[in-house]
Amino acid sequence: MSKRNESLSQEEQQALMQKYDPESSVRQLKGIVAKIVFFGLLAFSIYQLYVLTIHPLPAQIHRTIHLGFGLSLIFLLYPATKRKQAKGQLGWLDYILSALSVGVGLYWPLKYDEIVMQAGEITQLDFIFGALAIVLVLEATRRAVGIPITVIALVFLAYAYWGRQMPGFLIHRGVDLDTIVKSMFFTTEGILGTPLAVSSTYIFLFLLFGAFLVKTGVGQYFNDLAVALAGKRTGGPAKVAIFSSALQGTISGSSVANVVTSGSFTIPMMKRLGYRKEFAGAVEAAASTGGQLMPPIMGAAAFLMIEFIGIDYWTIAKAALIPAILYFAGVWIMTHFEAKRVGLSGLKDEDMPDRKEVFKKLYLLLPIVAIVVYLASGLSITRAALYGILTTMLVGLFREEKYRSIYPIVFVAGVIAWMTYMTAFAGAGLSFIVLLESFVPAALLTILVSYFFDGNFVDTVDALTSGARTALAVVAATAAAGIIVGVVTKTGLGLKLANSLVDLAGGNVLLTLFFTMLAAIVLGMGSPTTANYVITSTIAAPAIIALGVSELPAHLFVFYFGIIADITPPVALAAFAAAGVSGGEPIRTGLNAAKLAIAAFIIPYMFVLSPELLMIDTNAWGIIWVTFTAVTGMLAIGAGMIGYWYRKVFLIERIVSVAGGLLLIYPGRLSDTLGIATFAVILGLQLLVKRDLIGQPVGVKQNA
Known part of the structure; x- marks a missing residue:
């Protein structure tokens, strides 16, 4: 480029x-x-x-x-x-x-x-x-x-x-x-x-996994892939920021680090195309913060939830999937409507990477796919992380073309040799687990061979030191969080605060959720993800659980709002960092980011009141339907928030559009029926009324 x-x-x-x-x-x-x-x-x-x-x-x-x-x-x-x-x-x-x-x-x-x-x-x-x-x-x-x-x-x-x-x-x-x-x-x-x-087991290993991914070049590849897929679309650079930041969130446990690393590339690109400084910074801040809400890694908080709630990892990741998709769908939709409102096109051909070269490196995504497969297969989290590190090291070997053809042969030979040993001499039957177990010795053999040919020892040492360095702040944060948890356990403070919040709300569910949201945002300001979740889950979550809500929705509720503190003024560290890159005004950047991330302020209420959004107590058809209606609802809310769809959206249309979107997001037969009817009316008006308030035909560029 x-x-x-x-x-x-x-x-x-x-x-x-x-x-x-x-x-x-x-x-x-x-x-x-x-x-x-x-x-x-x-x-x-x-x-x-x-x-x-x-x-x-x-x-x-x-x-x-x-x-x-x-x-x-x-x-x-x-x-x-x-x-x-x-x-x-x-x-x-x-x-x-x-x-x-x-x-x-x-x-x-x-x-x-x-x-x-x-x-x-x-x-x-x-x-x-x-x-x-x-x-x-x-x-x-x-x-x-x-x-x-x-x-x-x-x-x-x-x-x-x-x-x-x-x-x-x-x-x-x-x-x-x-x-x-x-x-x-x-x-x-x-x-x-x-x-x-949790820091001394799961989190440390996944931080090492992230460090090896960075050494493999996956971080830069996320940007290249995002540009190749979204760069030519309407408002391309903003969509590149959303796509790459969602992927970066899988290897970064920090909203600020995510903003700076991917934003240093995407924000100048957005500004060059015509986005306002504050909006360009807001897109990156909202997308980078959302990276921690996206499975499989979720900023390491998922591993803390395992210990706090006592359920398996896969249940947590599965439950978080639809809300995370809705979050990014909301940011994507609103940036699309903003680009249409202002009249911004995609990147020019000279700014686009060679797509053929980008897609030839799709194998760099294998470690992330592999970690999901390992976790879904029933492996322990520790072993899944170790296998993920080995997979990343294997994938990294294919960056060098000189000996690339040797490594697959060595790896396949290692798998066959180990499976032969297990079935012929160790008495194991041929199964998927045996195949999976053969991965480790085959991978180690291939990596040892690579040291002989390529001398990759330096990269491995760099990844080991980089992962440990990233873990230092997590060690301190989790130790301090342990002090807080210890006091809560010793004094019974969690239950006292929960009862006080419920009493303050007069037993009203929505008011209790609102007060808990405020507590989670305030407690989450300036704290890293792991400490953030420990504090909010210890102090704020018991208030929701006291109302009879199950633990998983309650913990995800406070987790969401603790994370969103990073883009909620006045202490919006991710938005401030984005403003530092864009040159925009920090508070306005934070306000724009909060508007783009409106889904994160709505969806937690919805999945507490109706857990179908978390794939709880529902079937495949129910999941498909609730996802469809929720995404459609985000489309309506996005149009109402930005004020543009196929043409300018009038004030009364904006109000009705947002209301219809909320009805669609909330699962329920009546709410879905009313929401779809409202959506159809607004869409029909958009298509039938060809001129906006000032008389401009559809498609004419509006002033920002």
Whole structure:
């Protein structure tokens, strides 16, 4: 493409992420410290792979070592202040905090037998190390994740200690310091609780999977494929942004990172074609935020839901599919109508990639398809992630044409050899599972052969260190979230808040959902996906469950609104990052993004009130019908919100169109009938009335 040089440079992208995403605000280290951090990150990944595949450890030991790796590396990589980051130097305090983190990480492994034999009691030394762990987690979270979640964790700790002084329904008997420290570091209900457990297993492996995808070149391929498929259509660059960001969401757990990486390419392209700065930034922000709502990975929150709700991964991914499709359908429809309203066409031929070359690389999507197949086949999440990493490494071998023909032969030979061994000598019957199990030795054999021919060792090491580096902020966030969950468990705060929200709403379902939505948006502002979901599911979801709603719709409800906080002013980090790329005004960019993402503000209400949208208690025909009516409803809402369809939409038409769209989205025979009738009337008026309010014929370009 001739104008790709207009996209942001790597340095500009990094500067933007450091400004709006605390997880990216790292020092640029040099010398011996850089080597220590490099080998520390590599050791972190190797340790995780070893424990999860070869030699499992007791939960407390594994989680503490995981925590120790994360904290010690955070204090070396993340500066205490922005000013110190600019200097790129470490102070004596950073070294001390890093060394203390190593001590905390080794405490459980070295004293495991003693702690277990104490039967719940702790010594003075235990208290010191437990208190130290809490302080280190809070400081590491402040540096790597940001102030909001740190403040929330501190408030919860204060609430636990000063419970007797709390007003009204918040009062409780209080928790003394010994009990706080014991529950936070010497049980699995605090720092070492469920959030960190998920971080140390599923999330880490899927972050490694994402790192290997990036090294394979999948991220850039998403952009190329999106341009090839959507670039020539009406408003092509905006649709490229939506398509590529939806795909990028499968390998990025951060809305801001997604905005900057894909937006540095798509936003300049949209501006060049005629989109307003704020609208161009809004499209990218809305699409990038939605990437975390799209299965299969969903910003790692799906794995936390497994532990919190106790249902299998596939049920969660299946339930999230239709709402995610509706979200992106809404953004796509509104950008299409905006392009028609303003009169924007697609990309010119010279800006389009060679489609033949793009489609020849479709094999780069195999890892994402494979991860879905692995999860659907009944493999454990851990094994599915490991198989996904191996698949990505295999796919990466086909980038080099020199030895490309050798690898399929080696792989097929490995599969045949292993299946022969399993059926002839190990007594296994020929089955799909045996075929799947033969994948691992065949893949490892092929990768070893590739090192002999191509020397791909450097890329593998880079992916291992990159994945571990991405995991650092997740370690801090989940550890801090564990503090919040621990306090809620110890004090019963979740149930108290749930009852207060229900009482405030007078028992009204819609009002309770509205208040819960506000709580989820506020709690989600400035927090990464994993911590965001832990906080909202612990504090806000119980209010919905108290009304008799099942757990999955309730958890997805708060998850959606926690994510949408990234594009909801005034603290709309994804929208602000997009404005940094586009040069637009941040608040207006956020307002435009919230308008484009209107589906995310509507659909959660619908699937709580009628779970058919989550494929719960319905059949195949029901799923097809509810999807059709919901997408049609988004079409009507999009026309009403933008004010254009086949021609300009009059004010009364806009109101009726939005109302009809809401009726279509809400599942039900009466609502569907009324919605379809309304949709037919509006469509008929659009086709029959050939002139807009100012008398321009259909198809004449309107002013923005």
